[in-house]
Amino acid sequence: MADGYHHGNLRSAVLEKAAEAIGREGPHAFSLRSLAVELGVSHTAPRHHFGSREGVLNALATEGFHELADRLRANREAGGDFLDAGVEYVRFATDRPAHFDVMFTPSLLGTDDGELNAARTAAFDELRTGVDSLTEQGRGAEDAAAALVAGWSIVHGVATLALTGNLDGSGLRSLFQDTDLLTITRRSAGLLFGPRTPGSRRED
Numbered sequence: 743m744a745d746g747y748h749h750g751n752l753r754s755a756v757l758e759k760a761a762e763a764i765g766r767e768g769p770h771a772f773s774l775r776s777l778a779v780e781l782g783v784s785h786t787a788p789r790h791h792f793g794s795r796e797g798v799l800n801a802l803a804t805e806g807f808h809e810l811a812d813r814l815r816a817n818r819e820a821g822g823d824f825l826d827a828g829v830e831y832v833r834f835a836t837d838r839p840a841h842f843d844v845m846f847t848p849s850l851l852g853t854d855d856g857e858l859n860a861a862r863t864a865a866f867d868e869l870r871t872g873v874d875s876l877t878e879q880g881r882g883a884e885d886a887a888a889a890l891v892a893g894w895s896i897v898h899g900v901a902t903l904a905l906t907g908n909l910d911g912s913g914l915r916s917l918f919q920d921t922d923l924l925t926i927t928r929r930s931a932g933l934l935f936g937p938r939t940p941g942s943r944r945e946d
Contacts, residue, residue: 753791755781757805760798764840769850774798799844800855806841807861810834814868824872824889825931828897831869832927835901842901869894896931 759780763772774795778785792798810831817830835842844850851858873886873893903909904923915921918929 752781752783752787753801756788756791756798757802760802761838761840764802764843769799769840769844769847796850796852799850800852800858802841803845803851804855804858804861806838806845807858807865809838809841810845811861811865811868814865814872818868818871824893825928827869827872828893828931829924829927831894831897832901832904833924835905836923839905842905846898892934893931896934897927900927900930 756777759777760772763777763780772795774788774792775785777798778788781787788798792801813830813834814827817826822830845862870886870890873890900909900923903912909915909923909926915926918926
C-alpha cells in the first residue's frame with residue numbers, strides 16, 4: 743500500500759486522526775492498525791514515526807501540553823490573572839477534549855518521554871506563575887501550593903464534569919441562569935479567591 747504522505751505530513755495526520763478516534767471512542771479503543779486503515783497507509787507507517795500506540799498517545803499529550811502552556815502564557819502576557827488562567831484551562835479542555843483526556847490519564851502514557859515531561863512542566867509552570875497574581879492583587883496567597891491545588895482542582899473538575907456529561911446529567915447546570923460553561927467556571931472558581939478587583943481583564 744502506498745503511503746502518499748511526506749514525513750511530517752504523516753506524523754501530523756496520525757495525531758489528527760488519533761484525536762478524532764479518541765473523541766469518538768475514548769483513549770482505550772483506538773489502534774495503530776485502524777488509524778493506518780483510516781489514513782490509507784501501510785500498517786507499519788505509524789510505527790515508523792511513533793514506535794508504538796503509547797508513542798502516539800505520548801505525542802498527542804505533548805501536543806496538548808504545548809498548546810495549554812501557550813494559551814496560559816498568552817493569557818498572562820495579556821494581563822490575565824489566576825482566575826483568567828482557570829477559565830482558559832477550561833476553554834482548552836472543551837476545544838481539545840481528546841488531548842485533555844489523554845493528557846490526564848497517566849496510565850496511557852510513558853514516564854520516560856523527555857519531550858512529554860518538558861511540555862507538562864511548561865504548562866504547570868504557567869499555572870504556578872498565575873498564583874503570583876493573587877499576591878499582586880492583594881488577595882493573599884500565603885500558602886501558594888494550596889492555592890494552586892485548590893484552583894486547579896476546581897477548574898479541572900468543572901472541565902471533567904462538562905466533558906463527561908455529568909454537569910448536565912446532574913441537573914446542576916440548570917441552576918445557573920447563564921449556562922455558558924466559561925461563565926460557570928468564572929463564578930465557581932471566583933468563590934475561592936473572592937470578588938474580582940476593578941479592571942479585571944475580561945468577562946467570558
